[in-house]
Amino acid sequence: MILIKKVLTIAGSDCSGGAGIQADIKTITAHKMYAMSAITALTAQNTTGVYGILDADPEFIGKQIDCIFQDIRPDAVKIGMVSNSRTIEIIVEKLIQYQAENIVIDPVMVSTSGSELLCYEARKTLIDKLLPLGTLITPNIPEAQVICGFKIESEEDMVRAAVCIWEKIHGAVLIKGGHLVHEAADLLYANNQRHWFREERVHTVNTHGTGCTLSSAIACNLADGNSLDESIKKAKKYLTGALKTGLNIGKGSGPLEHTYCLQLL
Numbered sequence: 001m002i003l004i005k006k007v008l009t010i011a012g013s014d015c016s017g018g019a020g021i022q023a024d025i026k027t028i029t030a031h032k033m034y035a036m037s038a039i040t041a042l043t044a045q046n047t048t049g050v051y052g053i054l055d056a057d058p059e060f061i062g063k064q065i066d067c068i069f070q071d072i073r074p075d076a077v078k079i080g081m082v083s084n085s086r087t088i089e090i091i092v093e094k095l096i097q098y099q100a101e102n103i104v105i106d107p108v109m110v111s112t113s114g115s116e117l118l119c120y121e122a123r124k125t126l127i128d129k130l131l132p133l134g135t136l137i138t139p140n141i142p143e144a145q146v147i148c149g150f151k152i153e154s155e156e157d158m159v160r161a162a163v164c165i166w167e168k169i170h171g172a173v174l175i176k177g178g179h180l181v182h183e184a185a186d187l188l189y190a191n192n193q194r195h196w197f198r199e200e201r202v203h204t205v206n207t208h209g210t211g212c213t214l215s216s217a218i219a220c221n222l223a224d225g226n227s228l229d230e231s232i233k234k235a236k237k238y239l240t241g242a243l244k245t246g247l248n249i250g251k252g253s254g255p256l257e258h259t260y261c262l263q264l265l
């Protein structure tokens, strides 16, 4: 009999396969785990931009989550694009109802290409209601700026922002430094302790879906029983490996490759 860990992603679909649900399922599968999905929205997008968004009916999102938890209980849950306040409220209700564990929340707000993936009015609901439920939240720099309310231009600012976010949500936060120019350094702040995760910066424009991939990989590592530190360290190695394969497809910011770096796991 095969024993397999199960990971659920609650996120939006990226038809071009680089980010969202598709990146999550590729990542979870590469980790040799069983992937399940509750789709919050369909997007029409590719490597050049987001051209349309169709939100799923929030009640139907709840139904998808019910079907999953009532049958195959996930060992970890990754949450990405959540679109609007009603969707967030349903997800919050279900996470509490089913006492979900190992919740990694990527507070997706705006795509790399500049489209709003979370409606502006829903930011407060996301911060006040969903983020406090995370085992870990993984904002990038622009998202961390929205949550903490000031500009982040240096590693010192990242530290100040992480403390500020911790105080708001009372939970662990990993601020991703991909949007700063030098090293790819991410900062974990939890229980009054900070830990930097540093990997080389890969010189490429093909970074579509890096945030989705990192958060899914962390969820997989948590599902496998790793500590938070170890889960982030391994996930970052996986991500850097996926960037370094040098896959170059599409006319814009291309996706990552999830199969050639399996030896890193």
Ligand SMILES: Nc1ncnc2c1ncn2[C@@H]1O[C@H](COP(=O)(O)OP(=O)(O)O)[C@@H](O)[C@H]1O
Residues within 6 Å of the ligand: 112, 139, 140, 141, 176, 177, 178, 179, 184, 185, 186, 199, 200, 201, 202, 203, 204, 207, 209, 210, 211, 212, 214, 236, 239, 240, 243
């Ligand atoms: N060019 C790069 N080389 C190596 N790692 C990168 C690069 N760009 C981003 N990363 C890493 O990818 C992850 C996602 O980062 P980021 O781009 O900040 O988030 P998002 O994709 O949510 O905008 C982080 O671990 C970050 O350090």
Ligand SMILES: Cc1ncc(COP(=O)(O)O)c(N)n1
Residues within 6 Å of the ligand: 011, 012, 013, 014, 019, 020, 021, 043, 080, 081, 108, 110, 111, 112, 113, 117, 207, 208, 209, 210, 211, 212
């Ligand atoms: C459905 C969906 N979810 C998340 C992202 C963010 O990914 P990125 O920051 O790489 O644009 C995206 N573009 N699409």
